[in-house]
Amino acid sequence: MELAVENLQKDYKKKRALDGFSCRIQEGVTILLGPNGAGKSTFMNILADLTPRSGGCVSLDGEDIFSMGKKYRKRLGYLPQSPEFYPFFTGRDILKYFARLKELEKDSYDIDALLKSVHLTSAADRKCGGYSGGMKRRLGIAVAMLGSPDILIMDEPTAGLDPRERLLFKRNIKRMSENRIIIMATHIISDAEDIASRILLLKEGKNIGEGTIDELTQAVISESGQEQVDLDDVYMHWFGEELEMDDVLV
Amino acid sequence: MVVYELRKLLMSKFMPASLAVLAILLGILVFLYRDSFPQETGEGEYYGLFTDENGRIKEDIQAYYEELSAKDMMLMTLNSGIYSDTEGGDFGLISRVMQQSDYALSYPAEMEQIVQRSLADIQRVDEDYEKRYYEKSIYIYNQKVDISVIADEQPESFLMMFHGENSIEYGMVLVLWVIVLGVYTFGFEEDKSFALIVRSTAGGRSALTAAKLLSLAIIILCLGVVILTAELLAGYFIYGMDRNVLTASIQSIQAYKLCDMKLSILGAILLANAARLQLLLMVMGLTVLLTELMKSIPAAVVLTVALEGTLIYLLRMDKSGYMNNMRFMSIRQHLPLGLLFATDYMKSYDYGRIIFWPVNVMYECMVITGLAAVVISAAAIICPEYVNRRKRHGTGGGKPSKGL
Numbered sequence: 001m002e003l004a005v006e007n008l009q010k011d012y013k014k015k016r017a018l019d020g021f022s023c024r025i026q027e028g029v030t031i032l033l034g035p036n037g038a039g040k041s042t043f044m045n046i047l048a049d050l051t052p053r054s055g056g057c058v059s060l061d062g063e064d065i066f067s068m069g070k071k072y073r074k075r076l077g078y079l080p081q082s083p084e085f086y087p088f089f090t091g092r093d094i095l096k097y098f099a100r101l102k103e104l105e106k107d108s109y110d111i112d113a114l115l116k117s118v119h120l121t122s123a124a125d126r127k128c129g130g131y132s133g134g135m136k137r138r139l140g141i142a143v144a145m146l147g148s149p150d151i152l153i154m155d156e157p158t159a160g161l162d163p164r165e166r167l168l169f170k171r172n173i174k175r176m177s178e179n180r181i182i183i184m185a186t187h188i189i190s191d192a193e194d195i196a197s198r199i200l201l202l203k204e205g206k207n208i209g210e211g212t213i214d215e216l217t218q219a220v221i222s223e224s225g226q227e228q229v230d231l232d233d234v235y236m237h238w239f240g241e242e243l244e245m246d247d248v249l250v
Numbered sequence: 251m252v253v254y255e256l257r258k259l260l261m262s263k264f265m266p267a268s269l270a271v272l273a274i275l276l277g278i279l280v281f282l283y284r285d286s287f288p289q290e291t292g293e294g295e296y297y298g299l300f301t302d303e304n305g306r307i308k309e310d311i312q313a314y315y316e317e318l319s320a321k322d323m324m325l326m327t328l329n330s331g332i333y334s335d336t337e338g339g340d341f342g343l344i345s346r347v348m349q350q351s352d353y354a355l356s357y358p359a360e361m362e363q364i365v366q367r368s369l370a371d372i373q374r375v376d377e378d379y380e381k382r383y384y385e386k387s388i389y390i391y392n393q394k395v396d397i398s399v400i401a402d403e404q405p406e407s408f409l410m411m412f413h414g415e416n417s418i419e420y421g422m423v424l425v426l427w428v429i430v431l432g433v434y435t436f437g438f439e440e441d442k443s444f445a446l447i448v449r450s451t452a453g454g455r456s457a458l459t460a461a462k463l464l465s466l467a468i469i470i471l472c473l474g475v476v477i478l479t480a481e482l483l484a485g486y487f488i489y490g491m492d493r494n495v496l497t498a499s500i501q502s503i504q505a506y507k508l509c510d511m512k513l514s515i516l517g518a519i520l521l522a523n524a525a526r527l528q529l530l531l532m533v534m535g536l537t538v539l540l541t542e543l544m545k546s547i548p549a550a551v552v553l554t555v556a557l558e559g560t561l562i563y564l565l566r567m568d569k570s571g572y573m574n575n576m577r578f579m580s581i582r583q584h585l586p587l588g589l590l591f592a593t594d595y596m597k598s599y600d601y602g603r604i605i606f607w608p609v610n611v612m613y614e615c616m617v618i619t620g621l622a623a624v625v626i627s628a629a630a631i632i633c634p635e636y637v638n639r640r641k642r643h644g645t646g647g648g649k650p651s652k653g654l
Contacts, residue, residue: 048450070452078450080443088261089254097254101451143447153450 001150002026002061003047003181009055010042010205017042019205021056028197029177032185035239039205040185041081044153047183048078060151074103077149081156083140087129091120091139094128095146104147114142117172119165133160141169145176152182158191170195193231201238208238255465 003025010018017039032040045051047058049065049072058065065072085094095111115124118138128136137160144152158166166188173182173195186192192199192213199216201209209216217229220237229237259265448454 045446048446050446050449070455073450073454074452076450078447080446082443083447084444086258086444088257093254098447098451100254101448101454103452140447 001179001181003065003151004059004062005047005056006058007056008043008046008053008058010039010046010051011054017205018046018053018056021202021205021207023200023207023210025181025183025198025200027177027179027181029173029182029184029195030198030200031192031196032183032200032202033189033192033235034202037204038202040202041155042205043202044155044183044185047151048076048153049073050078075150077144077146077152079137079140079144079152079154079157081159082133083136083143085128085131085136085139088127090125090127091115091131091142092124094139095142098143098146102147109147114146117145117168118142119168134162134165137161138165138169141172145172148176150180152176152180154182154184156185156187158186158188166191189231189235199231199234203239252461252464252468255461256468259465259469 005021005023005025008018008021009016019039021039021043032043034040042051046053047065049069053066060068060072060075089097092111092115095114099106099109099111112121112124115121118141120135120138120142123131123135128139131139137157141154141157144154144157158169161169170191173184176182177195177197184195196213198210198212200207201216209219211219213231213234216234217231220226220229220234224237226233
C-alpha cells in the first residue's frame with residue numbers, strides 16, 4: 001500500500017500553503033515535522049479529502065483518491081487537531097454514531113475494546129460535555145481507530161495527553177502500524193523518535209527532507225560535522241536557523 | 251442516523267431560542283392578521299347579509315326559502331351555481347338552508363328528475379364558461395348530498411388562521427424557524443472539527459445530509475401537528491363543537507366548506523402536513539441540487555432570484571386575479587402537484603381551473619423557488635462540503651512562525 005503525492009499545490013487567497021509538495025508514503029508511521037504554518041494541517045486535510053487541492057495529485061496504489069470518493073473514505077481514519085463532540089452525547093454514543101457513519105458492520109468493531117484502549121471505559125457513559133481536553137482527544141483517537149482503517153491521519157494526536165496516555169497511545173500506534181499507513185503531525189519530537197518509521201520535513205509548503213530518523217541524523221552529521229545528533233538537532237538544523245538569542249526570554 | 255440527528259436537534263441549546271423566535275414571528279403574524287380571524291358569528295361578510303349574530307339564517311330568508319318547493323329549491327341551486335362567481339356564490343347559503351330543512355334528502359326522486367333535466371339544459375348552453383359551471387353545480391350538489399353528516403352548527407376554528415389568506419406567511423414563518431434551528435444547530439458543526447471527522451467518514455456526506463434533512467422534516471411535521479392540534483383545541487373552546495372534532499367532516503370548517511373532498515378533519519390535518527412536508531422537502535432538495543450543480547451558493551441564489559422574478563412577472567400577466575382567488579380557496583393550496591395528481595382529487599378538479607393549469611404550475615414553482623432562495627443560505631451550512639472550500643483548519647495561517 002502506497003500513497004503517492006505528486007506536485008501537490010494549495011493556494012489560499014493570499015498564501016500558498018502547499019507548493020509543489022511531493023512524497024511517497026508507505027505502510028508504517030510517517031511523522032510530519034515542521035513549524036506552525038508549514039502546511040501540515042492543509043496537507044493532511046487534502047489527504048483526508050476534506051480540503052480541495054489547487055493542483056497536483058494524490059493516488060493510493062495508483063488510483064486517484066479524489067476519484068475514489070467513498071471507497072477511499074471507507075479506508076480512512078481521521079483525527080483533527082482539536083476534536084470536539086456533541087456535548088450531550090456520551091462517549092459510547094459518539095462511537096456508535098461514527099460506526100454508523102463509517103458504515104461498519106456490527107460485528108466488525110468492538111466499542112468496549114476501543115474505549116479500553118484509550119482508557120475511557122469508566123467515562124464511556126458520561127456526556128462528552130464533561131470530558132477534559134485530553135479525554136476528548138482520546139475519544140477522537142478511538143473514533144479514528146474505529147473499524148481499523150487502512151489509513152490513519154492524525155493531527156497532533158498527543159497534544160494535551162498526560163505522559164501515561166501518551167505512552168499508551170504510542171503503544172497502540174506501534175501495534176497498529178503494521179499493514180497500515182499512519183500519518184501524524186506533531187511538535188513533540190520525542191513522540192516522533194519513539195514511533196516514526198519515516199519523517200517528512202515541511203517548510204513553507206515544501207518537502208525539504210524525508211527519511212528514517214537514522215537517515216536524517218546522518219545527513220545532519222555529514223553536513224554539520226557534529227559527532228552526535230538526535231532528532232531535536234535535526235529539527236533545529238532545518239527550522240532553527242531563524243531563532244536568535246534575542247528571542248529567548250531571560 | 252436520523253435518530254442521532256433528531257437527538258442533536260432536540261437537545262440543541264438553540265432549540266428553545268428558535269422556538270422563541272417562532273413564537274415571536276407567529277405573534278407578529280397573528281397581530282397583523284387579527285382581523286382575518288373567523289368572527290364569532292362564524293360567517294364572513296358575505297354570509298353576514300343573510301345570517302344573524304349567531305350565524306343562523308335570518309328568519310325572513312329562511313321563511314322565503316322554506317316556502318319554495320324542493321323542485322324550485324333545486325333549480326335555484328343549480329342556477330345559482332351557473333351564475334355564481336368562482337366561490338360558488340350564494341350556492342353555499344342555499345345548500346345550507348337545504349341541509350337545515352332536509353329538503354334535499356326528502357325528495358330524491360324529484361332531485362334526480364331535475365338533475366336529468368338540467369343535464370339536458372346543458373345542451374342549450376352555448377358558452378363554455380357557463381357550461382362548465384353548470385356541470386360543476388351538479389357535481390357539487392351530488393357531493394353535498396353525501397355530506398349530509400355535516401353538523402348543523404358550523405364549527406369554526408383557528409384553522410382559518412393558517413389556511414386562509416395568510417397561509418403563505420405562515421409557511422414562511424415555519425421555513426424561517428427551520429432555518430434558525432438548522433443554521434444554529436447544524437451550523438454548530440461547521441467551525442468545529444467534529445464536522446471534519448464526520449466528513450472524513452464513508453457515509454458522512456450524503457447519508458448525513460439526508461439524515462439532517464429528514465430530521466428537520468420530522469421536526470417540522472411534529473410542529474405542524476402540534477400547531478394544528480392547538481388550533482383545533484382553541485377552536486373547540488372558542489366556538490364549541492357538538493361532534494368529535496377529528497372525525498367531523500372537513501366541510502365543518504368554514505374555510506373548507508366548499509372543498510369537494512370527502513375528508514375528516516383529522517384526514518385533512520394529516521394530508522395538509524404531508525403536503526407541507528413534501529413541499530419543504532422539494533424546496534430543500536432543490537436547494538441542495540442547485541448548490542451541487544452550480545458548486546456555488548451565490549450563483550445558486552442569483553439563479554433562484556432570477557427564476558422567481560420571471561415567475562412573478564408571468565403571474566402578473568394573470569390580470570383577472572384568478573390566481574389569487576384560487577390559491578386561497580381550500581386545502582388544495584397545500585397540495586403540490588405531485589400529490590395532487592396522485593389522488594383522485596383530479597376527478598373532481600374544477601374544470602374551470604384546468605385552463606389555468608400552467609399558471610398553477612408557475613405558482614407552485616414560485617413558492618418553491620421563493621422558499622429555496624431563503625433556504626439556500628441554510629443549505630450552505632447544512633451541507634458544508636459544498637461551501638467554504640477555502641476554509642482552513644489547523645494552526646497554520648498568516649506569517650510562518652520561527653519554529654521552536
